[in-house]
Amino acid sequence: MIGESPNAFKLKQRATMSSTVEEIIEMERVSADPTPEPLPKPRRHRRPKAVRLHDVAKAAGVSVATVSMVVNSNPRISPATRKRVQRFIEQLGYLPNRAAQILSGARQPSLAVLLPAQRHTFADVYFGELISGIADAAARHGQAIVFERATPEFVRSKKHITMLETKAADGMLILGFNDMHRFLDDFAGTKANVIAVDSKLARDGTMDVVGCDYRSGAQQAMNYLLQLGHRKIALITATGGGRCTRDVVDVYRAAMSTYGVKPADGWFADGRLTEEGGDEAAAQILGNYPEITALFAVNDKMAIGALHYATRKNLAVPRDLSIVGFDNLRHAAFMNPSLSTVHLPLHEVGARACERLIERINGRSEPTDDRLPTHLVVRNSTGLARDLGPLADSAA
Amino acid sequence: MIGESPNAFKLKQRATMSSTVEEIIEMERVSADPTPEPLPKPRRHRRPKAVRLHDVAKAAGVSVATVSMVVNSNPRISPATRKRVQRFIEQLGYLPNRAAQILSGARQPSLAVLLPAQRHTFADVYFGELISGIADAAARHGQAIVFERATPEFVRSKKHITMLETKAADGMLILGFNDMHRFLDDFAGTKANVIAVDSKLARDGTMDVVGCDYRSGAQQAMNYLLQLGHRKIALITATGGGRCTRDVVDVYRAAMSTYGVKPADGWFADGRLTEEGGDEAAAQILGNYPEITALFAVNDKMAIGALHYATRKNLAVPRDLSIVGFDNLRHAAFMNPSLSTVHLPLHEVGARACERLIERINGRSEPTDDRLPTHLVVRNSTGLARDLGPLADSAA
DNA sequence: CCGTGCGGGTTAAACGGTTCACACCCGCCA
DNA sequence: TGGCGGGTGTGAACCGTTTAACCCGCACGG
Numbered sequence: 056m057i058g059e060s061p062n063a064f065k066l067k068q069r070a071t072m073s074s075t076v077e078e079i080i081e082m083e084r085v086s087a088d089p090t091p092e093p094l095p096k097p098r099r100h101r102r103p104k105a106v107r108l109h110d111v112a113k114a115a116g117v118s119v120a121t122v123s124m125v126v127n128s129n130p131r132i133s134p135a136t137r138k139r140v141q142r143f144i145e146q147l148g149y150l151p152n153r154a155a156q157i158l159s160g161a162r163q164p165s166l167a168v169l170l171p172a173q174r175h176t177f178a179d180v181y182f183g184e185l186i187s188g189i190a191d192a193a194a195r196h197g198q199a200i201v202f203e204r205a206t207p208e209f210v211r212s213k214k215h216i217t218m219l220e221t222k223a224a225d226g227m228l229i230l231g232f233n234d235m236h237r238f239l240d241d242f243a244g245t246k247a248n249v250i251a252v253d254s255k256l257a258r259d260g261t262m263d264v265v266g267c268d269y270r271s272g273a274q275q276a277m278n279y280l281l282q283l284g285h286r287k288i289a290l291i292t293a294t295g296g297g298r299c300t301r302d303v304v305d306v307y308r309a310a311m312s313t314y315g316v317k318p319a320d321g322w323f324a325d326g327r328l329t330e331e332g333g334d335e336a337a338a339q340i341l342g343n344y345p346e347i348t349a350l351f352a353v354n355d356k357m358a359i360g361a362l363h364y365a366t367r368k369n370l371a372v373p374r375d376l377s378i379v380g381f382d383n384l385r386h387a388a389f390m391n392p393s394l395s396t397v398h399l400p401l402h403e404v405g406a407r408a409c410e411r412l413i414e415r416i417n418g419r420s421e422p423t424d425d426r427l428p429t430h431l432v433v434r435n436s437t438g439l440a441r442d443l444g445p446l447a448d449s450a451a
Numbered sequence: 452m453i454g455e456s457p458n459a460f461k462l463k464q465r466a467t468m469s470s471t472v473e474e475i476i477e478m479e480r481v482s483a484d485p486t487p488e489p490l491p492k493p494r495r496h497r498r499p500k501a502v503r504l505h506d507v508a509k510a511a512g513v514s515v516a517t518v519s520m521v522v523n524s525n526p527r528i529s530p531a532t533r534k535r536v537q538r539f540i541e542q543l544g545y546l547p548n549r550a551a552q553i554l555s556g557a558r559q560p561s562l563a564v565l566l567p568a569q570r571h572t573f574a575d576v577y578f579g580e581l582i583s584g585i586a587d588a589a590a591r592h593g594q595a596i597v598f599e600r601a602t603p604e605f606v607r608s609k610k611h612i613t614m615l616e617t618k619a620a621d622g623m624l625i626l627g628f629n630d631m632h633r634f635l636d637d638f639a640g641t642k643a644n645v646i647a648v649d650s651k652l653a654r655d656g657t658m659d660v661v662g663c664d665y666r667s668g669a670q671q672a673m674n675y676l677l678q679l680g681h682r683k684i685a686l687i688t689a690t691g692g693g694r695c696t697r698d699v700v701d702v703y704r705a706a707m708s709t710y711g712v713k714p715a716d717g718w719f720a721d722g723r724l725t726e727e728g729g730d731e732a733a734a735q736i737l738g739n740y741p742e743i744t745a746l747f748a749v750n751d752k753m754a755i756g757a758l759h760y761a762t763r764k765n766l767a768v769p770r771d772l773s774i775v776g777f778d779n780l781r782h783a784a785f786m787n788p789s790l791s792t793v794h795l796p797l798h799e800v801g802a803r804a805c806e807r808l809i810e811r812i813n814g815r816s817e818p819t820d821d822r823l824p825t826h827l828v829v830r831n832s833t834g835l836a837r838d839l840g841p842l843a844d845s846a847a
Numbered sequence: 848c849c850g851t852g853c854g855g856g857t858t859a860a861a862c863g864g865t866t867c868a869c870a871c872c873c874g875c876c877a
Numbered sequence: 878t879g880g881c882g883g884g885t886g887t888g889a890a891c892c893g894t895t896t897a898a899c900c901c902g903c904a905c906g907g
Contacts (some may be wrong), residue, residue, distance in 0.1 A: 105616075107893060118857050123895060133855060150613055154553035155893035158862045175798070177586060178579035178781065186573040194600060201597060204590060217546055330785045356782070363785040385574065386752070389726045389759040391787040402571070503863060514887045519865060529885060551863035554892045 106149045115143040126151060165199040166412060167224035169215060171231045171296070172206040180384045181354065181401065185230055185252055188405025196413055210238045219247045226412045228252050231297040248415045250423075252408045253401070254297040263415065265408035265425040269299040269381075270306050272397035272429030276379045277310035279395075279431055280349050284440035285377060286314060289322040289344065291336045291352040291361060296328050300353045303381070307351065322347065326357035333360025341368070341376075348376060348440040355380040355387045355396055362390060362436060373438030383432055392435035400427045502545045511539040522547060561595040562808060563620035565611060567627045567692070568602040576780045577750065577797065581626055581648055584801025592809055606634045615643045622808045624648050627693040644811045646819075648804045649797070650693035659811065661804035661821040665695040665777075666702050668793035668825030672775045673706035675791075675827055676745050680836035681773060682710060685718040685740065687732045687748040687757060692724050696749045699777070703747065715740070722753035729756025737764070737772075744772060744836045751776040751783045751792055758786060758832060769834030779828055788831035796823045 108126075112119040117140060124132050125140040126149075132140075143149075168189060170176045177183065193200050201224060203209065215238065218224050226248030232239060233254055242249050243261055253266040280288055290307050292300050304323075311318055321343045324336035333352055337360065341347055352358035358380030362372060370376045372392055380387060380396035387394040404427055411423050504522075508515040513536060520528045521536040522545075528536075539545075564585060566572045573579065589596050597620060599605065611634065614620050622644030628635060629650055638645050639657055649662040676684055686703050688696050700719075707714055717739045720732035729748055733756065737743055748754035754776030758768060766772045768788055776783060776792035783790040800823055807819050 105893095108895095109893075119894080120857060120859095120896075121855090123893095124856090127895085129896095131855065136855080148616075150616060152554070152893050153619060154550045155862090156895080157550035158548070158554050158864090158892090159894045159896085160862070161895080174587060175580070175583050175781075177573070177582040178576055178798075180574055180576060180579070183574035183576070183579050184571070187571050190573060190598065190600070191570060194602070199597060201595060202586065204586070206590070220546060223549060330782060334785075359782060359785045363787065363789070366787045385571075386726060386755060386782065389730075389755045391759065391762040393759070402574075501863095504865095505863075515864080516866075516887060516889090517885090520886090523865080525866095527885065532885080548863050551892090552865080554862085554894090555864045555866085556892065557865075 105152070106147045107152070108149070111140065111143050111147055111149050114147060115140045122149075162225075164197065165201060165224050166193060166409065167218055167227040168200055168202050169227055169229045169232075170202060170204050172204045172209070176204065176231070180386075181356075181382060182230060184384075184401035185405040185408075188402040188407075189228060189252075189409045190405075191402070192406035192409035192413075196410075198409075198413065205232070205236075205238070213238075213241065216241050216245070216247075219245075219249075225416045226250070228408055228412055229254070233295070233297050235295070248412060250408050250412045250415070251297075253299070253399075253404050255299040255301055263411060263423045265404055265411055265423065266299060266427070267399045267401075267404055267429050268426040269302040269429065272381065272399070272431065273303040273306035274310065275429075275431035276351060276381075276397050277307060279433065279437065280351065280377060280379065281310065281314055283349075283377065283437065284443040285349040286316050286440070287322075287344070287347045287442070288316075288318075288349040288351055289324070289340045289347045290318070291324055291326040291333055291340070291350060291357045293326055293328040293332070293353060293357070298328075298353070303351075303353045319344070326352060326354075326360065328354055328356060330356045330360035330363070333357030334364045335360075337361035337364040341365075341370075346442070348442055349379070349437075350376065351379045351381075353381050355382040355384045355394065358394055358396065358436075359387070359390060362392075362394065372436050375441055377437040377440070379431075379437060388434065390436070395434045395437040396432055397429050398432050399429050403427055501548070502543045503548070504545070507536065507539050507543055507545050510543060511536045518545075561597060561620050562589060562805065563614055563623040564596055564598050565623055565625045565628075566598060566600050568600045568605070572600070572627070576782075577752075577778060578626060580780075580797035581801040581804075584798040584803075585624060585648075585805045586801075587798070588802035588805035588809075592806075594805075594809065601628070601632075601634070609637060612637050612641070612643070615641075615645075621812045622646070624804055624808055625650070629691070629693050631691070644808060646804050646808045646811070647693075649695070649795075649800050651695040651697055659807060659819045661800055661807055661819065662695060662823070663795045663797075663800060663825050664822040665698040665825065668777065668795070668827065669699040669702035670706065671825075671827040672747060672777075672791075672793050673703060675829065675833065676747065676773060676775065677706065677710055679745075679773065679833065680839040681745040682712050682836070683718075683740070683743045683838070684712075684714070684745040684747055685720070685736045685743045686714070687720055687722040687729055687736070687746060687753045689722055689724040689728070689749060689753070694724075694749070699747075699749045718743070722748060722750075722756065724750055724752060726752045726756035726759070729753030730760045731756075733757035733760040737761075737766075742838070744838055745833075746772065746774045748775070749777045751778040751780045751790065754790055754792065754832075755783070755786060758788075758790065762787075768832050771837055773833040773836070775827075775833055784830065786832070791830045791833040792828055794826050794828045796825070799823055 108119045108122050112122045115122065117136065121132060121136065122140055122144070125137050126144065168186065170182065190200060203218070209215065215227065219227060228250050229239070230252045232251070234256055239256070250263040250265055254264065256262055256264060288311065290304065292304060322340065324339050326332035326336035333356060336357065337350060340350070350361050352361055358378050362378050365372050365376050365378065372378055378394065380394050381399070383396045383398035387396050407425055407427065411425065504515045504518050508518045511518065513532065517528060517532065518536055521533050522540065564582065566578065586596060599614070605611070611623065615623060624646050625635070626648045628647070630652055635652070646659040646661060650660065652658055652660065684707065686700065688700060718736065720735050722728035722732035729752060732753065733746060736746070746757050748757055754774050758774050761768050761772050761774065768774055774790065776790050777795070779792045779794035783792050803821055803823065807821065
């Protein structure tokens with residue numbers, strides 16, 4: 056189209072190394088400029104040598120296509136050639152360039168896991184268990200995982216959306232968020248492959264969820280405490296941080312009311328899901344309502360904090376105070392006294408969530424709302440209520 | 452349709468949502484040459500539409516080079532053009548294709564973290580703290596992290612090597628391994644960017660290390676116990692799992708010998724770094740040597756296990772038995788009694804390791820062997836030795 | 848003896864950016 | 878008036894792989 060424009064010159068000048076072309080360049084250049092070699096102009100990118108398909112092809116005396124086909128064990132190539140090429144591949148230590156493969160159409164399987172932005176998320180056993188499960192399942196399916204943290208910056212730049220749009224990740228698992236985190240709304244319209252892990256989201260059905268059956272576990276715990284004679288049961292809750300704490304509150308309220316007990320407002324305290332918070336919550340509750348005989352915390356860390364508070368205040372657990380947690384963290388069994396708690400199959404939840412996500416990526420369209428079963432684990436932090444009267448006295 | 456240029460066809464096929472762009476495309480098509488084009492040959496890869504640099508360029512009426520430069524805020528482009536192009540970028544929702552960027556020279560910043568293959572590595576607070584630190588530092592530097600687990604399969608296929616060679620990762624942090632893991636030798640010859648985190652490797656200098664000063668912490672703990680009058684101090688150790696447990700053993704031996712105490716073989720037990728193991732180790736030691744007055748465990752989980760054993764056996768801690776741990780896990784303070792332990796700045800170690808790795812990637816060649824300071828945290832699991840005689844009696 | 852089919856390999860066009868080298872414009876100075 | 882230089886934008890080579898399309902030689906059927 057442009058014909059004999061200056062472009063023609065450019066084209067030749069940067070031509071390839073092939074000798075025939077070089078000859079042509081030489082001829083043309085002679086008339087214009089008699090200086091010998093201008094400059095061999097080195098490769099633009101001074102990347103550390105990496106064996107390419109091209110190199111193997113050259114060595115084996117075949118085309119890159121052939122080598123590519125050998126690498127991908129395409130049946131088009133005859134056994135003889137295949138063997139030959141394979142030898143060179145081996146010998147040169149060829150390794151495919153992932154970026155090039157992706158660019159040229161290969162699917163890059165990878166899942167993103169979105170975590171809260173706190174400093175110590177990974178050091179939290181709750182998240183750790185979920186992540187372990189996710190990592191296991193992902194490994195089984197040959198999926199890579201990339202972790203992201205929902206920093207303000209991250210959220211502001213809508214990276215949770217763009218990651219999926221640019222296919223930086225095929226799907227996303229979100230941990231530790233709940234309705235209050237408005238950025239989750241961004242997923243609403245999109246048909247993104249997102250699964251909320253062990254979280255309670257109001258608009259169920261909009262987003263896939265895999266979690267634990269908090270209600271049943273809470274019910275078991277409450278039944279147990281009530282059967283031990285406890286009526287003055289306080290609840291250490293937490294608002295942030297995903298989890299279905301609201302379910303627990305509901306069950307608690309319902310269970311109490313079936314026994315005709317109406318908990319005072321002061322029987323609730325927010326323990327922020329931490330040991331410190333649990334300690335403070337226990338202090339607050341027991342300070343105002345010393346008649347409380349049992350504490351039910353919606354996670355183990357807070358229960359452990361409460362247990363620590365009780366011990367510090369010389370309250371004998373479980374004689375003076377029963378404590379029940381939620382999670383069954385690995386070390387809950389090693390508390391003194393060992394902690395009665397509701398077991399959550401967090402590892403399985405993580406694994407299941409990961410698998411459901413992979414299913415979605417592979418085309419499943421029906422929504423899921425898996426709730427894995429939970430159960431009470433009775434240990435030594437729970438006992439008969441101290442205010443049971445004569446029966447209790449004899450028991451104690 | 453048959454008369455159109457292949458380009459026009461292609462463009463229309465991937466039509467974007469924006470009407471303005473379509474108009475422009477349409478205009479272009481009209482002016483396109485009317486000669487009967489051979490065949491419109493549809494795109495090879497049926498990728499879901501994605502706005503490309505090309506599309507933006509066409510829309511804005513500039514070249515892709517210009518758009519690329521705008522995206523990368525290259526000063527070559529005048530403010531006027533920049534603004535114009537930016538508008539289109541915004542409007543079309545352009546997002547760069549990562550693979551293409553990488554392929555064409557952009558560095559892909561990403562670090563690999565190699566973990567032991569056990570099921571619950573992420574749920575381990577020790578690793579969790581390290582990983583948190585790493586994640587924080589990586590986030591600060593805009594580096595992505597990818598986790599890998601050293602499964603037999605992984606090791607056999609030498610993936611730890613190839614990952615670095617193929618630049619799937621620029622560098623690697625290895626956690627929880629020690630000399631016994633022979634695959635680390637594979638790194639020996641290579642000048643790979645690898646840093647061992649909180650590990651003791653015999654061939655120091657060969658590999659960069661960032662860890663804690665186990666010796667100083669152990670020394671403080673031993674001094675403290677000895678000053679409390681303890682002489683019959685047993686050690687709960689662990690062989691696998693990285694960490695500098697050998698340093699602790701050395702310090703322990705040295706400290707004991709300065710007080711003229713020669714520990715019996717039975718004063719050592721391997722607790723496998725777990726609570727259960729610590730429990731069993733304590734049982735074994737105290738079963739055979741009831742005269743032991745103090746237990747020193749090289750990590751908190753084992754100390755917690757030992758503490759649990761003692762409580763179960765009605766040994767009052769610290770009156771009958773002192774226990775010291777190592778790590779200062781978040782929940783060590785919430786044990787009953789709260790655990791005296793050596794604080795390891797694991798978060799900082801992780802962060803530092805990550806930063807050192809980035810330095811290496813950026814060219815630093817001198818080896819590092821950072822040892823972050825540790826210190827004893829005295830809590831309530833330690834007290835005067837019970838065998839101190841009259842003094843001790845009055846104290847108790 | 849000439850299509851025809853096919854096994855086995857090659858060519859070259861994508862994939863989507865980045866960037867180098869050049870073109871062009873405009874003002875300025877000798 | 879012509880040369881020079883700085884500021885801007887463009888063209889197209891290049892990154893390394895995949896794969897559709899083509900090509901060649903040979904065996905085989907009519």
